Amino acid sequence: MKKLNKQQHAYEVIRERIMTGVYAPGQRIVTSQIAAELAISVIPVREALKKLEEEGLIQYKLNIGAIVTPIDHDKYLEALSVLAVLSGYATALSAKQFPKEKLKELRQLNQQMSEALDEFNFRRFGQLNRTFHITIYQYCGNPFLLETIEHVHERIDSIRRMGTAFIPKRARESIKEHEEMIAMMEHNAAFSLIDQFARNHKLHTLEAYRSHVLEQEKQQRIAFFE
Incomplete structure (x- = not known):
């Protein structure tokens, strides 16, 4: 699987889980766990999270890391x-x-x-x-x-x-x-x-x-x- 495909796959998996409520608002997203689950390195997962942050679905908190954006x-x-x-x-x-x-x-x-x-x-x-x-x-x-x-x-x-x-x-x-x-x-x-x-x-x-x-x-x- 090419790097871009790995990033896209991670993006689609995480986004789907956010949109369907599998990952709840405010829930921490552990990069290493997702990488292990998808059998890829943490780099494409981080890139996927960056894209999701741009869409407003992910936020980063000091000393916590990536979380699902809370509902406004x-x-x-x-x-x-x-x-x-x-x-x-x-x-x-x-x-x-x-x-x-x-x-x-x-x-x-x-x-x-x-x-x-x-x-x-x-x-x-x-x-x-x-x-x-x-x-x-x-x-x-x-x-x-x-x-x-x-x-x-x-x-x-x-x-x-x-x-x-x-x-x-x-x-x-x-x-x-x-x-x-x-x-x-x-x-x-x-x-x-x-x-x-x-x-x-x-x-x-x-x-x-x-x-x-x-x-x-x-x-x-x-x-x-x-």
């Missing part, structure tokens, strides 16, 4: 609020052009999300949820809007990492809202109604996440004083 809750909420506006507009635009025969595909994706939730496969749930919305967005007729949404998704993923913000109760509500969204598209609901509904769909997730973070902070304070 405020930045995540800011990004999600922007996504809510873009998602509402893209969904409403797409609803006018979305083929009725593809509504079945949306329902199948939603059913698969429900099954993933039943199986506690939160990573798959997140992937299916993203696919559900992107399937709709593809018909918005605005390439720049699609590109902007993709950039916001990347921003959110770099802040949050998939799976770290999973809230089961909100997941069930999200599936139900998807069904309502499909019905609105099926019955040609007004542009403004779909726009507002799809926007609120994301904002509900934002509020659920905010409440989740506040509850976690409360529990941490209680544990500190016990």
Whole structure:
């Protein structure tokens, strides 16, 4: 395996583990352990970590070394609020052009999300949820809007990492809202109604996440004083 290939392999392995939550926010990344696991020297691992640092996924702390960048809750909420506006507009635009025969595909994706939730496969749930919305967005007729949404998704993923913000109760509500969204598209609901509904769909997730973070902070304070 060439040096560049070793570096790329290490990069892909570490990045995948960060994005899927295998490496948790704040967790130390031990270069020697990864090198031993991948049967390579520490040099390509260090180079991979440098690239991940440039992407904002890795930070270096004095006397500790490389760690997974902690979640910035405020930045995540800011990004999600922007996504809510873009998602509402893209969904409403797409609803006018979305083929009725593809509504079945949306329902199948939603059913698969429900099954993933039943199986506690939160990573798959997140992937299916993203696919559900992107399937709709593809018909918005605005390439720049699609590109902007993709950039916001990347921003959110770099802040949050998939799976770290999973809230089961909100997941069930999200599936139900998807069904309502499909019905609105099926019955040609007004542009403004779909726009507002799809926007609120994301904002509900934002509020659920905010409440989740506040509850976690409360529990941490209680544990500190016990």
